[in-house]
Amino acid sequence: MLDQKLIRENPTSVEKNLxxxxxxxxxxxxxxxxxxxxxxxxxxxxxxSKSKRLSKLIGQEISKSKNYDSQELISLKKKGNEFRIKxxxxxxxxxxxxxxxxxxxCKLPNFPSNDAPIGKxxxxxxxxxxxxxxxxEDDLKSHWQIGENLNLxxxxxxxxxxxxxxxxxxxxxxxxxxxxxxxxxxxxxxxxYLELMxxxxxNSESLKGSGQLPKFSNESFKCSNDDLWLSPTAEVPLTAxxxxxxxxxxxxxxxxVAYSPCFRREAGSYGRDxxxxxxxxxxxxxxxxxxxxxxxxxxxxEKITSDAESILKKLNLPYRLVDICTGDLGFSSSRTxxxxxxxxxxxxxxxxxxxxxxxxxxARRSSIRTKxxxxxxxxxxxxGSGLAIGRTMAAILENGQLKDGSVRIPDxxxxxxxxxLLKTA
RNA sequence: GGAGAGGUGGCUGAGUGGUUGAAAGCGGCUCCCUGCUAAGGAGUUACAGGAGGUAACUUUUGUCGAGGGUUCGAAUCCCUCCCUCUCCGCCA
Numbered sequence: 001m002l003d004q005k006l007i008r009e010n011p012t013s014v015e016k017n018l019x020x021x022x023x024x025x026x027x028x029x030x031x032x033x034x035x036x037x038x039x040x041x042x043x044x045x046x047x048x049s050k051s052k053r054l055s056k057l058i059g060q061e062i063s064k065s066k067n068y069d070s071q072e073l074i075s076l077k078k079k080g081n082e083f084r085i086k087x088x089x090x091x092x093x094x095x096x097x098x099x100x101x102x103x104x105x106c107k108l109p110n111f112p113s114n115d116a117p118i119g120k121x122x123x124x125x126x127x128x129x130x131x132x133x134x135x136x137e138d139d140l141k142s143h144w145q146i147g148e149n150l151n152l153x154x155x156x157x158x159x160x161x162x163x164x165x166x167x168x169x170x171x172x173x174x175x176x177x178x179x180x181x182x183x184x185x186x187x188x189x190x191x192x193y194l195e196l197m198x199x200x201x202x203n204s205e206s207l208k209g210s211g212q213l214p215k216f217s218n219e220s221f222k223c224s225n226d227d228l229w230l231s232p233t234a235e236v237p238l239t240a241x242x243x244x245x246x247x248x249x250x251x252x253x254x255x256x257v258a259y260s261p262c263f264r265r266e267a268g269s270y271g272r273d274x275x276x277x278x279x280x281x282x283x284x285x286x287x288x289x290x291x292x293x294x295x296x297x298x299x300x301x302e303k304i305t306s307d308a309e310s311i312l313k314k315l316n317l318p319y320r321l322v323d324i325c326t327g328d329l330g331f332s333s334s335r336t337x338x339x340x341x342x343x344x345x346x347x348x349x350x351x352x353x354x355x356x357x358x359x360x361x362x363a364r365r366s367s368i369r370t371k372x373x374x375x376x377x378x379x380x381x382x383x384g385s386g387l388a389i390g391r392t393m394a395a396i397l398e399n400g401q402l403k404d405g406s407v408r409i410p411d412x413x414x415x416x417x418x419x420x421l422l423k424t425a
Numbered sequence: 426g427g428a429g430a431g432g433u434g435g436c437u438g439a440g441u442g443g444u445u446g447a448a449a450g451c452g453g454c455u456c457c458c459u460g461c462u463a464a465g466g467a468g469u470u471a472c473a474g475g476a477g478g479u480a481a482c483u484u485u486u487g488u489c490g491a492g493g494g495u496u497c498g499a500a501u502c503c504c505u506c507c508c509u510c511u512c513c514g515c516c517a
Contacts, residue, residue, distance in 0.1 A: 041475070045486050052486090055498040059443035073497090080497030246473095376473080 001365040002108050004101065008034040017111040022120045022327035030104045037097045044090050051083035106208065107215055110361040112326040113335035115298075119325030126325065128337070131309070132318030135344040141401055142345035143394040144276035147173065149405055150424055152397075153277070164274070165266060165281045167390075172422055176396070176409075177284060179416035180389050181259050184286040184311055188386055191307060193257035193288060198237035200261055201228040206240035209366035211332035211358075218267045221281075230263035234287035235383045242291060243366045246376055253292035253300060257386065260285060277390040278350065284389035290382040291368065294360065297380035301357040305337045308353045308386040314412040317395045318342040320349050332358045339387070341395040352391045355384030397422075 007014050011031040018025040058076050117126045147153050152173030158166040169177050189195050204227050207213040212220060212232060221230040231237055238256055247254065262285050273279035288307055292300045305321070312319045324336040333356035340349035360378035363369070369376045400408040406423035414420045 038475095041486095045475075048486065051497075055496095056444050058497055062443070077497045082497095084497070 001105055001361060002111070003364065004034055004105060007031055007105065008038060018108065020112045020116075020118060020326040021109060021329065025108060027108070030101065030108075033097060033101045033104070037094065037101055040090055040094050040097065044087060044094060047083060047087050047090070051080060051087065054080050054083065103214070106213075106365070109329075109331045110211075110334050110358060112329055113357070113359075116329065116335045117323055117325045118327075120327040121325075122328045124325040125328055125338070126323040128321040128323050130318070130320040131313065132316065132342070134318045134342040135399060136347065137344070140344045140398065142276065143343070143397040145345075146397045146401055146405075146407060147276070150407070150422060152176070152422075155275075162281070165279065167277065167280055167282075173393075176393055176417055176422070177389055179413055179418075180392055181284060181286060183413055183416045184386060184389075185257060185259055187311060187314065188257040188286070188288060188307065191310070193255045193307075196238065196241065196256050196258040198231075198234060198241065198258055198260060200231050200263075202231045202236050202240065203227050204229070206236050206243070209243060210236045210239040210362050211330075211365065212236065215331065219265050221263050221265060231260060232264045233262050233383075234258040234260035234285065235289065238287065238289040238383070239362050239366050239368075239381060242368050244368075246369045246371065247291060247379065249293065249370045249372060252370060252379065253290050253296070256289045258287050258289070260287065277394045280390060283391075286386050286389065288355075288384045288386040290380075291363075292380050292382065293370065294372070294377060294380045297357050297359060297382060300380070300382055301335065301337070301355065304382050304384045305339070305355040308339055308355055308384045311387050311392075312339060312341065312352070315392070315396065315410045316412075317392075317399055317410075319352070322349075330354070330356060332356070332361050334359045334361070339385075341391065342399065343395060344398050350391060350395075352395065353385035353387045355382070357382050 002014065007027060007030055011027055015025060015027055018027075054076065058073065058080065061070075061073060061076070117124065119125065141149075150172065151170055153170055154168045155164075155166070158168045161168065185195055201223065204213055207220065207229055220232045223229065237260070238258055241256070242254070261282055263282050266279060266281060269279060277283075288304050290297075290300050290304055309319070309321070319339050319341045322338040322340055324333075324338055329336055336354055336356040338351050339353035339355070341352040342348075343350050358381045360380055362381045363378040368379055368381070370379045371377070396410065396413075397407055400410065400422075402408060404423075406421050409417050409420050409422060411420070
């Protein structure tokens with residue numbers, strides 16, 4: 001959420017900053033609403049002050065005279081009643097305005113960072129670096145072919161259980177998934193992250209707090225009988241974990257790592273990535289999350305990204321780092337680095353982690369602050385996948401495939417998986 | 426799911442319509458005494474938002490789980506919701 005005061009006092013700069021996203025955001029209406037709201041706030045405060053003084057006076061009169069219905073008291077009470085009516089009218093107006101302002105502001109995305117490359121869409125993203133040697137041979141198998149050959153997962157039967165875009169992991173496939181989750185959690189824990197295992201169901205307020213609502217209600221699964229949704233990413237419960245708190249600055253940064261299943265409706269992606277592990281309604285992810293001092297979020301962003309990268313390096317998976325351009329930034333993010341892993345069967349890099357600095361955007365929505373020089377200040381939040389498990393498995397299968405159809409397991413994973421080779425049972 | 430009890434400041438815990446943002450205690454902070462430690466004495470101490478000032482600060486509003494209502498006035502009365510605890514049921 002953007003700062004309401006900024007919108008009220010400097011609407012042109014707000015519009016200008018938002019326009020970097022390559023879309024026109026008109027905020028003149030919101031601007032007017034915030035001014036109206038402000039005026040009503042002031043009026044209410046002054047009436048309340050008068051009314052409060054009057055009530056005290058009445059109390060004093062009663063205790064002095066012990067007379068509850070003197071002519072004077074009756075007229076004072078009548079005056080008080082007038083205040084009450086007037087105030088409640090204004091409060092009703094204020095309620096409506098508050099909601100309108102809040103609704104509108106919540107639909108505005110975060111400002112892009114000045115450091116983000118300016119661009120229209122994903123074609124303008126900037127490759128910052130690559131790591132590892134990508135396999136470029138022509139006759140390499142896709143991960144779903146490998147998965148089928150080695151009987152690692154099953155999508156046909158999964159449509160019986162649920163529908164398309166769900167998968168059931170089998171035998172070594174399930175084992176490998178589990179190994180990856182444990183490996184990543186252990187790595188990050190050793191690296192200073194506190195492990196959390198949050199609820200998979202989250203309420204609307206939590207989704208609003210991290211930016212998924214109100215604009216993207218289409219992208220999550222909703223429970224029809226409750227105000228609960230299947231969480232699309234652990235970023236949601238992790239943000240909400242400290243909702244409405246003022247965190248002691250000595251405790252910052254708070255660094256969390258969480259494994260969670262993630263559920264996404266993938267509306268509008270019909271026909272894309274229909275095979276394999278790349279795009280599913282349900283997938284597993286290990287997420288990194290920081291709450292940090294506002295002055296330190298830029299370096300924190302570098303750190304969270306390199307923490308995610310360290311997993312790819314340990315697994316010896318070739319990848320590249322991409323600086324997301326202003327037009328392709330996610331709703332809550334001001335700057336995002338994507339890590340894209342090399343998938344040899346399609347000869348391209350695919351997103352496996354997205355590391356974002358949201359500045360105070362989510363903190364303001366969720367009311368998470370810290371004291372700086374005795375003043376309460378919204379802190380900064382950052383999130384990054386560390387990593388998406390299904391896509392990691394796909395990358396391991398494709399990058400580790402051997403001529404005889406078996407798959408080499410990266411050394412770092414062997415203690416977790418229990419073998420250095422994946423072959424037909 | 427049923428029945429009951431409860432939610433007050435950093436903590437414990439009073440408070441059932443009136444100058445109560447809230448007694449008392451603990452804790453915290455400042456000073457004094459003693460000074461090796463322990464103890465003792467005096468004072469002070471909730472939080473959040475807005476407005477004004479470069480600032481120390483001033484002013485104003487709100488806050489006793491949340492939101493409504495009654496009233497000139499609500500921690501206190503009424504309604505709705507949330508949460509916690511106990512018992513029963515069900516259950517991994």
